[in-house]
Amino acid sequence: MRKKLKPRIVLLENIHAGAKNALEEAGYDVDLLPDSPSGAALDEALEGAQVLGIRSKTQVTSDVLKRHPALELIGCFCIGTDQVDLKRANAMGIPVFNAPHSNTRSVAELVIAEIVALSRQLGDRNTNAHKGVWTKSADGAHEVRGKTLGIVGYGHIGSQVSVLAEAFGMKVLFYDVVKKLPLGNSQSVGKLPELLKAADFVSLHVPDTSQTRSMIGAKELRSMKKGAALINASRGTVVDIEALAEAIRSGALSGAAIDVFPEEPASNKQKFTSPLQGLPNVILTPHIGGSTLEAQEAIGLEVAASFIAFLTKGTTTGAVNFPMIDLPRAHEGASRIINVHKNVPGVLGDINSIISEHGANIQAQGLATDQTVGYLITDVSGAKSEELVKDISQLKTSLRTRALIT
Secondary structure: OOOOOEEEEEOOOOOOOOHHHHHHHOOEEEEEEOOOOOHHHHHHOOOOOOOEEEEOOEEOOHHHHHHHHOOOOEEEOOOOOOOOOOOHHOOOOEEEEOOOOOOOOHHHHOOOHHHHHHHHHHHHHHHHHOOOOOOOOOOOOOOOOEEEEEEOOOOOHHHHHHHHHHOOOOEEEEEOOOOOOOOOOOEEEOEEEEEHOOOEEEEEEOOOOOOOOOEOOOHHHHHHHOOOEEOOOOOHEOOHHHHHHHHHHHHOEEEEEOOOOHHHHOOOOOOOOOOOOOOEEEOOOOOOOOOOHHHHHHHHHHHHHHHHHHHHHOOOOOOOOOOOOOOOOOOOOOOOOOEEEEEEOHHHHHHHHHHOOOOOOOOEEEEEOOEEEEEEEEEEEEHHHHHHEEEEOOEEEEEEEEOOOO
C-alpha cells in the first residue's frame, strides 16, 4: 500500500466517497465523517487537520478558524461559500474552493419539475390519493406552456433553468444585479418589481449576502401577480417564510416550492418544522436541489481535484477568496516553495534576497495579490528547501510558508 502523506484531510457532512477515494489514491490520509458537527464536536473533528471539506451546513466562522490555525485549505463541496468566513480565511492565508458547476443541472431539473408539479397541484393530489381520496378535476390545473417564468439571479443555475423552461414553451424573464447575456429568447428586466409583477412563476437563484437576505418579504410577495407561485432553491435566508405562509393562506399566491430554509436540521435525525407545513399546494423538500448521485459524485471529484492541485502544485485557480496562480513545474530537480504574505511593498525583494543568500537558483516564480495578501510560488534549486522555508517564515510579513510534498 502506498504510504500516506501529510496533510490530514477531514471531510464532513457525508461528502461523496468518490472524493475520499480520489484523495487517498493521491496518497493522502482522509477521514470521512457523516454529520455536520458544531462547537466542541467540530473542534474535535478538526484536531490535527490541515485540510477541511464541508457541504452547506457546517459553519466555519472566524472563531473556528482562529482555534485551528493549522488549517491550510478549505473546500465547500457545493456551490455556496457563505458558510465560511472568507475574509478571515483570506487574512490567515487559507484558500477556499467550491464546486460552482457540478450540480447546476440537478438543481435546474428540480426547479422545472416543481413548476410542473405546482401547475398541476401534484403534491396535494398525490397526498389525497395515498389517503384514498380521488381528486379527479381540472380545477386549478394548468399547462406551463405559454406561462412566464421570472428568474432572479441569472448565474450557472438560473441560466440552465432558463434553457429548460424555454423547451417547455415558457416565456422567460430574468433579473440580475450584474449584466448577463440572455440565452435563447429570455429577456432581462431592469428591476425586481418589474419581474415580480409579470411572472406566473418566480424562481430564486441568488447567494446569501446582505443584499439578498429577506429580499422576498411581505412587500415583494404582495407585488407578485395574483395566483403566481414562488420557488426557492437558493438560500433559506432569501425569503421571509412567515410572510410567504400568509400569502399562501390568503390566496394571493397559488403555491410555493421551497428547498431551503432559514433554519434547517443538522442531520436527518432531527425534526423539521416550518410555518409552511400543511398549506395547500406547497412543496417542501429537505435541501436536495443538488442531491443527486451524479451531482454529488461530480462535486466530490471537482473539489478533490482542486485539493490535489493545491497540495501538489500550489495551484489556486478557482479559489473564491484568494489570489489565483497556476505555475507549471520548472523541472524535476527544483523544489517548490509557496508563501502567503501580507500585501505590502518589498516582500518579493526580501524573499529573493533570502534565496540568494542560500546560493539557490530561481527556476520559476509567480506572484499574485489581492487587497490583503500576496501569494508567491517559487521553484528553486541548489539549496535545502527546509532551510529556505525556515528563513522565509521568519519574515514579519509572512503568513504561511511551506515546501510542497509530491
